[in-house]
Amino acid sequence: MLTTALIGCGSRGSGHASLLKESKSLKCIAVCDIDAERAKACAEKIGVECYTDYKELMKRDDLDTVVIVTDTKTHCEIAMEAVRNGKHFIVEKPLGRSISEAAKLVEEAEKAGIKGMVCYQLRFAPFCEGIKKYCDVIDPVQILISHPRGMMKPQFLNPDPFCGMHDVISHHIDLASFFMGREPTAVYATFRRNTYTDTGAVDNISVCIEYGEGDSVRSANIISSMGGAGIDDLYYVIGAKGYVCAPNRRELLVKKPNSEKPEREELPPAGGDTTSLLYDHFARYVQEPAGSVEERATLKHGLNSLMISLATLESQKTGKKIKLSEFLEASR
Ligand SMILES: NC(=O)c1ccc[n+]([C@@H]2O[C@H](COP(=O)([O-])OP(=O)(O)OC[C@H]3O[C@@H](n4cnc5c(N)ncnc54)[C@H](O)[C@@H]3O)[C@@H](O)[C@H]2O)c1
Numbered sequence: 433m434l435t436t437a438l439i440g441c442g443s444r445g446s447g448h449a450s451l452l453k454e455s456k457s458l459k460c461i462a463v464c465d466i467d468a469e470r471a472k473a474c475a476e477k478i479g480v481e482c483y484t485d486y487k488e489l490m491k492r493d494d495l496d497t498v499v500i501v502t503d504t505k506t507h508c509e510i511a512m513e514a515v516r517n518g519k520h521f522i523v524e525k526p527l528g529r530s531i532s533e534a535a536k537l538v539e540e541a542e543k544a545g546i547k548g549m550v551c552y553q554l555r556f557a558p559f560c561e562g563i564k565k566y567c568d569v570i571d572p573v574q575i576l577i578s579h580p581r582g583m584m585k586p587q588f589l590n591p592d593p594f595c596g597m598h599d600v601i602s603h604h605i606d607l608a609s610f611f612m613g614r615e616p617t618a619v620y621a622t623f624r625r626n627t628y629t630d631t632g633a634v635d636n637i638s639v640c641i642e643y644g645e646g647d648s649v650r651s652a653n654i655i656s657s658m659g660g661a662g663i664d665d666l667y668y669v670i671g672a673k674g675y676v677c678a679p680n681r682r683e684l685l686v687k688k689p690n691s692e693k694p695e696r697e698e699l700p701p702a703g704g705d706t707t708s709l710l711y712d713h714f715a716r717y718v719q720e721p722a723g724s725v726e727e728r729a730t731l732k733h734g735l736n737s738l739m740i741s742l743a744t745l746e747s748q749k750t751g752k753k754i755k756l757s758e759f760l761e762a763s764r
Contacts, residue, residue, distance in 0.1 A: 580660025
């Protein structure tokens with residue numbers, strides 16, 4: 433079993449702590465937070481040592497990996513320290529705040545042979561795995577994802593990038609590329625602030641991601657909002673050879689290639705937070721020979737999703753469709 437330490441014991445970190453305590457793949461031996469009280473409370477909850485300085489923690493020889501769950505602005509800096517100390521890592525989404533810092537991290541991790549994953553745990557949810565299985569045969573052309581989330585926690589209610597719905601939609605942006613299985617080429621987005629709160633946070637957002645060019649373009653449309661709590665999410669993938677959707681997360685409706693009618697398919701129960709499934713995958717990714725474990729929620733996927741997220745901000749600012757090749761060049 434790989435050893436690990438949790439860095440960041442806030443609201444999401446406390447969820448990770450409970451999951452790590454039960455994990456069969458990662459053995460948590462320490463936690464760390466700059467807030468000493470928080471670190472102590474979290475350490476006591478799961479019975480491990482506590483630190484307030486992540487650099488001290490990373491010096492431990494008996495530590496194989498770290499799980500980084502601090503505020504987004506510190507993700508890349510802490511992950512770089514993990515790379516320097518030879519620790520494989522899981523980092524919370526989004527990977528970072530700028531393309532340049534995230535691209536540098538991806539490059540340095542690769543050079544050092546360090547494996548990293550971004551905590552896009554929905555990629556491991558049974559309904560997403562079910563959709564993905566059929567994406568491979570229906571040849572996706574259009575994707576529609578709707579996530580009427582409801583009100584966010586206070587720490588995300590401010591106008592900064594990666595707060596409000598801009599933080600949440602990171603998951604759906606990532607899923608769209610996961611389902612499409614192609615490189616994104618352009619992004620168009622609009623969003624509004626102050627519809628449901630007066631905090632300046634983005635409280636509803638609409639994004640169109642394009643894959644490919646000209647007549648062969650494919651697209652994903654994502655809407656998400658703090659309004660509409662209680663409405664089911666929508667996940668539709670319409671392909672050249674059929675379709676698949678998860679109108680709720682408990683079953684799939686699939687029209688397979690060459691079949692006349694759609695069929696319903698029951699899904700295995702999700703079983704709570706699928707982050708523990710991501711831990712299991714991470715442990716195999718780290719321990720098994722290179723190339724033998726599927727690349728899922730890797731640093732490169734995280735960089736792609738970050739680039740799309742940042743392009744939504746640029747599109748909202750300029751009112752234009754953002755070509756990702758040009759955007760990437762200008763942002764490095
Ligand atoms: N994957 C998901 O579904 C999901 C859900 C919620 C949040 N998140 C992500 O998790 C991250 C944390 O969110 P949160 O809601 O827990 O925020 P939070 O503000 O509640 O917690 C962040 C914690 O990190 C600590 N911290 C900050 N800098 C540190 C440092 N240098 N060393 C050690 N500790 C440090 C803070 O003291 C705080 O306790 C964010 O990036 C967020 O986007 C992901």
